[in-house]
Amino acid sequence: ADGARVPALVIGTGYGGSVAALRLAQAGVDVHMIEMGMAWDTPGPDGKIFCNTREPDYRSYWLRTRTKAPLNYFLGFPIDRNIPRHTGILDAEEFGGITVYQGRGVGGGSLVNGGMAVTPKRENFGAVLPSVNADEMYGVYYPRANAGLGVGTIDPAWFDSTACYQYARVGRKHAQRSGFPFVFVPDVYDWDYMKQEAAGTVTRSALAGEILYGNNHGKKSLQQTYLAQARATGRVAISPLHKVTSVAPAAGGGYAVVIEQLGTTGDVTATKTVTADRVFFAAGSVGTSKLLVMLKATGALPNLNDEVGRGWGDNGNVMCGRANHMWDPTGALQSAIPCCGIDNWAAGGAFAEVAPLPTGIETYASFYLSITNNPHRARFSWNAATGKVDLDWQASWKQPSIDMAKTIFDKINAKEGTIYRTDLFGVYKIWGDHLTYHPLGGAVLNKATDNYGRLTAYPGLYVIDGSLIPGNTSVNPFVTITALAERNIEKIIATDL
Template sequence: MAGVTSPLSRRRFLGFAALNSAALLGLNTITTAPAAAAKPTGDVLPAVIVGTGYGAAVTALRLGEAGVPTLMLEMGRLWDTPGEDGNVFCSMLRPDGRAMWLKNRTRAPLASLLWMDVINHDTERYPGVLDRVDHDGMSVYLGRGVGGGSLVNGAMAVVPKRSYFEEVLPSVDPDEMYGRYFPRATAALGVNHVDPEWFETCESYQYARLSREHAHRAGLTTTFVPSVYDFDYLRREEAGEVPRSALAGEVIYGNNHGKRSLDKTYLADALGTGNVTIRALHEVRAIRRDARGYALTVHRRDETGEVVERLEIATERLFLGAGSLGSTELLLRARDTGTLPELGPEIGQGWGPNGNVMVGRANHVWDSTGRTQSGMPALGIDAWDDPEHPVFAEIAPVPAGVELWLSLYLAITKNPERGHFSYDPATDTARLHWNAEQGKTSIQQAKALFDKINRANGTTYRTDLFGDTRAFENRFTYHPLGGLVLGAATDDWGRVRGYPGLYVTDGSLIPGSTGVNPFVTITALAERNVERILAEDWTTPVG
């Protein structure tokens, strides 16, 4: 009927209104129910979720739909207020303090061009949207803000091969996942597909078409990749009808238009239930069990990133959605400082970088990649079924605005090596144990694939991109997974063993690898788990 708003669209409208109102008023508490948000911190809340990334956002929406008053705590800020340049986020070509979390210089994955330090820039220290956490042998990129990693990823919404999913998570029913939860997740995330006809003629993906041609010459298969970037918006970007975003170098430091990040999907819907409140710039530092349930020590930051208040929040049920590093660190700290002493040795185990390897190839001068490149990939090389060297390689952009004759890839490899975390009391942090030897399998697999491409096309590797002379870079990851593995640190539904009312709902549940970009898997797994938890755990009190 004309003029009638569906419950879902009305809910999202209310959520958007709450986000926009908070931004306009400079508030760090986002809610559609101000009275509920104003509760004294001494009250015991029915549910608290740490983080606002994929698993956390799913959990918030489903708790909110079930009528459970829920508080989300996010250490980053709400990204909804334009800066002096009129944009919420800065671009990769002109980064400023909005780029990095509390750092004085950007730290992009590419460190150099022709061995010159022209990519990274000094910036003011600010609680920016992208963090890089360095450990011995591995650095991890993380999103900081309401929406977590959805704010800074390349939007590639890939469902893993069913056979590999069954290998990685054998206790999870694949029929349910592929029949119910993956479709539910992709629909709620707003996944869409590039128009194949437009792809063949557009400027935006000339770089991808060239890599496809080179891969096909080597006998390899390519595949279109679903995305949560609005491909219709991208088409209009290229036509000059709307402001440029994916075509303006807006990727790892946030995206101003076109991208369906969680604040535009799950989180907006969750806020629209009227039962969910988000507090930004609130970092959970410690967890303890007491008669009320779980007591959280929380640091509140101001807009400069400085800690200005320490407070305590109590809850009956606690959901950890702070990601592989954040959730794991919280439970390691709790176990080893004695506030949750019954946590077992499985905490901190089963971590992996999803086999990430970045590599660049030097093209012939007659093979142009194009000056206009979409920052959101739409094509991948699928060699995952290779029995010796399984690889799924994203064909990545280099949106520099000039021709570089460079083809760049993020290869996802099948590496069985796993790292682990330990708690360091001197720094009060979790330290990752991962070494270069553990990454060799990934490099061997990626090299086998790209050696084929180079031989078929008479091309070579670029050795000027990573600050030294290496052709393959696997000392960082965009896809941290594991640390609180499903069926080990938790039961098969994310309940932490030994602690009723304590749950994990993020990528730390997945043991190190998905074979593709992992956010759709994290989302679908969270849908599965919270459905069971709501059906079973809310029928009896925590005790």
């Protein structure tokens, strides 16, 4: 409520925020979490909380009047459609050179993501987080994060037999025939539930094309894991549809946090100020970076250091499809949850996920999301004229990612006698190079913050999300975001409280 005082305020309810809230509450601290998105705990008129990727409706996008599907064309035809403006679940946030997809709601990105829960290879960790002790991460915090998230791996025997992963088996065959290492990728989806979906004994979710706009069953989002545990402590309150717009030192100590309450069309219905002894920025790489850059430039937190806003990367995301021969059908029924990848990181700088195209019809297409070792890093800066934060990413900076992905797919195409699909991202456009699902950086660990996420110019202010990671994790990022948050909050609780 307006005028309240709280010991710890967490901005955002994604991975970093959920870890912070749970561990603080377990240490006896009362926590208030502020989330700009909706609670996603109430069914809509169709009886479902989340809508399907094939039928986007008012629930699908954050304050847009037209969908912006990542795969925006099919057979050369645009597939986007008009929708009512609503505080929906997926934000396609547009900057000059890139569209950044993010989850909005209680659970952050865990609501919309594929649940692929990948721990980087240890040999790559030095480049991911250079100032962090790898022994501690691989001995303690990665295992803790994997346990807390409920990570599991597909039963290989079921993988070999189920119709819904035929597309992935085609992906495996083509990878192996070209000599690339094929790997199973763990996920937070309940694999036993998926088996029952395939057997027809439970309501389908992954097998009904649910993914980008939320899963109604099967996926263990943060609402089922960290946040459920946090709520069970009785010490964590969550305010959905509340957006933090300012944080500044308060006269009597602590920080004054200004919060706008939103209606479901994005209108501001109330403005509140609360005082917090400690504030944890967990608004995601883009959300936290935008807040910190704005607060530094506008004089609310002028002593934040000059690293704030720097070191942002796209995790080298790039997408492509391949057209298979008629004897390699990929299946009309495709699980929306990816389960495997092609690892060419060491030789070619690319790790490619064999991704579904859950259209419900046979497409003879193989689809891939590659994570690549793109060297470019962008910077957020305050634009006083527009009153907004800009990001200086250039569209042409995706070229190294395309080149790295080609180390895999040019070879596979040559071996199989196949070609790239040119109809998935536009008219005659091969590469999905306009977007990222994996924003990272902007408040980099040991640069913008100390080595545990403290904003040292302001005691009691912390960063604890993907903005700490300098732009690339070599695999999908949320396990690393979670593990780093576990490491940092343990130190903060031990030394600062």
